[in-house]
Amino acid sequence: MKNKIAGLSLLLLFVAIGFVASMALGIVHIDFSTVVRSFIAFDGSREQLIIRTVRLPRALVAVAVGCCLALAGGIMQALSRNPLAGxxxxxxxxxxxxxxxxxxxLFGYTTLGLxxxxxxxxxxxxGAAVFLLGSLGRERLSSMKLVLAGAxxxxxxxxxxxxxxILNQQTLDTMRFWLAGSLTGRDVGLFMQVVPYMLIGLFLTLVMSKSINLLSLGDEAAQGLGQRIGWIKACLIGLIMLLAGSAVAIAGPIxxxxxxxxxxxRFLAGADYRWILPYSAVLGALLLLLADIGARFVLPGQEIPVGVVTAFFGAPFLIYLAQRKGKTL
Known part of the structure; x- marks a missing residue:
């Protein structure tokens, strides 16, 4: 218990360091003292305006989106009992x-709010369509039916x-950057509109962590322990929709x-979802912060969408998981 709390505290410290680094590092390098002064002694300088209006919202979005996507992935893997699920x-x-x-x-214009x-x-x-499709038939909603319906x-x-x-070149040009997954240009106003849904999803996920733990053992085992399988699965699908939907809404599909x-x-915290989920939330925030910082330095003088960076490092991880899963079959 103490080791897990200490590990979680250390990860939170890393998130705080990454948050400050996200505001200081970029095409325009800003020293740490300027970052501090932008909050305690704002003078309207170019560097402080960049921090307050560009990098602070970007760092906040990275933390929130990374947290939500990681939690949604953890729930999805417990729900489907599939290590390749997301x-x-x-x-x-x-x-x-x-x-x-x-x-x-249809509307012919593009804004972040739209x-x-x-x-x-x-x-x-x-998400609702997948749930309804997976529920069709005489058999109850199973993990296999859910995966097939989702695919x-x-x-x-x-x-x-x-x-x-393909039919509309203008739409393709305007949406190309958003579809790659990006944190650029997100303002505090848009973030504040979406963040209540994220916080509700985070709270409910932690509340349901015990049920998620039991469900990860399998439908029969969970039902034998008195769990209402159908109700729990419906709630978890709703949480995935809330968490992943709000993350994609503000940052695109990362x-x-x-x-x-x-x-x-799971490697750091063990098999207990009461610890896996908090660790996932903090690790998701940390990794997306680091990926966003890296996206600023991949190409000299310009930035790339953060979704490209996560895909670049995630693809080898997916191959590793697929090979590892294949060896256990």
Missing amino acids: PEILGINYGAALAAVVASF FAWSSFVGAGLA TINLLLASLTQGIL GFIGLAVPHIA
Whole structure:
């Protein structure tokens, strides 16, 4: 217990260091004293304006999005009992992307607010469609049916999204950066609109951590311990929609955080989801902060979307997991 608390405290310290580094590092280098003065003695200088209006919102979004995606991934892996599962398996990313593309195509203009709310609605509808499809038939909703329904909806939504983008070049040009997953240009106002949903999802996830623990043992074992399997699964799918949907709404579809982070948390905290989930939340925030800092230095003089960085490091991790899983079959 003490070791886990100490480990979590150390990770929180790393998040704090990464948060400060995110405000100081970039194309315009800003020293630590200027970062501190921008909050205690703001003078309106160029560097302090960059910190207050650009880098602070960006760091806040990175922490919140990383936390939500990692928690959604942890829930998804417990729900499906599949180590390769992530929020993408419920069609959350492509549901959000399709809704944002359709909104941009229909209304003819693009704003972060339009992307955020349309994608949030799209993520919710996609998750609901997967749940309904997986519930069809005489048998109750199982992990296998959930995965198959998610894969089916995911392919459908991806095809529709690509089809609309091909038909409309203007929509493709305006949405290309958002679809890659980016933290650039997010302001505090937009963040404050979405953050209540994130906090509700975080709180409910921690409250349900005991039920998630039991469900990870398997449907039969959880039912034998008196758990209402159908109700718990419905609640967990709702939490995944809330967490991943709000994250995608504000930052676009960022991949691999939800897949990789729960495995790292499981390695550090053991098999108890009452510890895996808090560790995942903190690790997700830390890794997305680091990925966003790295995105500023990959190409000289310009930044790349953070989703490209997470995909670059996440792909080898996915290959490793797939090989490891194959050896255990």
